[in-house]
Every structure is written in C-alpha cells, then in structure tokens.
Amino acid sequence: MRSAFWLALFVSLTGCDAFGIEPARQIELAGEWDWIDDRSLFPKSCGSDTTFVYDSNGSFTTWGYAGTWSLDGDVFTITTTDFDPLHVDVPPEEIGKPYVSTLHWIDPNTFVTRNGDGVEMTHRRCPAPIEPPAR
Numbered sequence: 001m002r003s004a005f006w007l008a009l010f011v012s013l014t015g016c017d018a019f020g021i022e023p024a025r026q027i028e029l030a031g032e033w034d035w036i037d038d039r040s041l042f043p044k045s046c047g048s049d050t051t052f053v054y055d056s057n058g059s060f061t062t063w064g065y066a067g068t069w070s071l072d073g074d075v076f077t078i079t080t081t082d083f084d085p086l087h088v089d090v091p092p093e094e095i096g097k098p099y100v101s102t103l104h105w106i107d108p109n110t111f112v113t114r115n116g117d118g119v120e121m122t123h124r125r126c127p128a129p130i131e132p133p134a135r
Contacts (some may be wrong), residue, residue, distance in 0.1 A: 012108065017089055022052075027105050027108050027111075028056075029054050029069075029071055029111075030054050030055060030056040031044060031053070031097070031126070032047075032051050032052070032126040033051060033052045033053075033111075033123040033124065033125055033126065034046055034050075034051045034052075034054050034123065034124050034126055035050075035051075035052065035121055035122070035123055036122040036123065036124055037121075042084070042124055042126075043126060043127055046126030046127065049062075049064075050062070050063050051126060053083070054069050058070060059089065060078060063088070064083055064084040064086075064088035065080050065082075065083050065084075065088060065090075065127075066080070066081060066082040066083070067079045067080040067081040067082065069082060070073065071103060074100065074102045074103050075100060075103075075115055076100070076101050076103040077098050077099065077100050077101075077124065078098070078099050079096060079097065079098045079099070080094060080095055080096070081095065081096065083095070090127070091125060096109070098115045099115065100115075100116070101113040101114055101115040101116070102114050106122075109124060109125040110122065110125070111123050112123050
C-alpha cells in the first residue's frame with residue numbers, strides 16, 4: 001500500500017519542475033546559438049555568420065547553409081535545402097538529406113547534440129543584442 005502511494009506521487013509529479021510546483025516548460029530552440037568548440041569565441045562570435053540561427057518557422061541558417069529543422073522530443077533533425085557555393089561545397093546528394101541527432105538540454109541556454117557516430121556538439125544561446133540608449 002505504501003509503495004503504491006509513492007508510485008502515484010511520482011507519476012503525478014513527472015510533468016513538474018524539480019520542486020513539483022509548476023509544470024515543466026518546453027525550452028524554446030528558436031534563436032541564435034554558437035557551437036562551442038576549440039575555435040569558438042563565445043559570445044564574441046554571436047551576430048556573425050558562424051552561429052546557427054533557428055527560426056520559429058522551422059528554418060535555419062549558418063555559414064553558407066540554409067535549411068529546415070525540427071525537434072520532436074529529443075530527436076533533432078536538420079535538413080540542408082540550400083547553400084552558398086562561395087562559402088561551402090556541398091555534394092548534390094547532401095541537399096535534402098536529413099541529419100538526425102539526439103538533443104539533450106543542459107539548461108535553457110545550453111544543449112548538446114549527439115549524432116549517429118557518437119560525435120557531440122555543445123551549443124550556447126547567444127545573448128540578445130544590447131540596444132544603444134536612445135538619444
């Protein structure tokens with residue numbers, strides 16, 4: 001009887017945050033993200049062509065690439081639909097080919113993707129640009 005109570009309590013709290021006070025919220029992926037690697041200049045690289053911009057309409061852009069993205073649970077899919085031949089050389093068979101990875105949120109401003117061969121990429125949300133004061 002006692003274990004049934006704890007099981008019911010656990011099941012009722014699975015949609016809540018760590019304190020069980022409010023429902024857990026979906027983290028929004030739309031925005032500008034910097035891929036954190038050994039060459040990243042975060043946050044200085046924010047606002048440049050080297051970041052990933054995921055629009056709320058399901059499109060994305062990054063250095064020389066454009067395409068679509070979707071996130072279904074932890075399944076993250078990007079598909080290149082266009083590229084700039086001056087910046088990127090993409091074989092024709094890669095256009096329209098979906099790349100699927102798993103996405104794990106570290107916090108609302110950091111996520112890690114892992115693709116099929118185990119390569120992980122960490123991304124940090126770029127801070128919103130600071131508007132200069134009005135004169």
